[in-house]
Amino acid sequence: MNVQRIYVKDAIAQLDYKDMRSFRKWCTYNDVGILSDNGSRRQYVVAEEFEVAKSRASFKYLIQKYGKNNLPEVLNSSMKFYSELMTSTNQIKKETNQKYLPAGEHEKNFLSILTKTISE
Numbered sequence: 001m002n003v004q005r006i007y008v009k010d011a012i013a014q015l016d017y018k019d020m021r022s023f024r025k026w027c028t029y030n031d032v033g034i035l036s037d038n039g040s041r042r043q044y045v046v047a048e049e050f051e052v053a054k055s056r057a058s059f060k061y062l063i064q065k066y067g068k069n070n071l072p073e074v075l076n077s078s079m080k081f082y083s084e085l086m087t088s089t090n091q092i093k094k095e096t097n098q099k100y101l102p103a104g105e106h107e108k109n110f111l112s113i114l115t116k117t118i119s120e
Contacts, residue, residue, distance in 0.1 A: 004047035008034065011045055014054075030056065 030053035036043045
């Protein structure tokens with residue numbers, strides 16, 4: 001059985017903590033175990049346990065704000081909004097990524113000078 005690991009250094013970076021003491025307090029408060037292999041000083045946490053603990057606070061907030069019965073509807077609508085937002089931004093990127101073709105002689109000269117200076 002292979003358990004996904006998140007090493008302590010990466011977990012501290014994800015939580016934006018500065019030192020190990022605050023990370024240990026966070027793990028104690030959120031019931032996340034800090035583990036290490038036999039003969040190794042490198043410590044890790046179980047990825048699933050860590051991710052659940054990270055999202056627990058936001059779920060508590062959403063349940064408090066919208067209630068337990070309305071929470072699935074709120075999450076569904078926010079996920080739908082997010083997917084629509086991503087679709088529209090991808091369409092905008094596709095439209096703006098088209099190559100610019102200069103029409104006039106001055107535009108062609110300016111574009112050639114600009115590309116030369118950028119490439120140098």
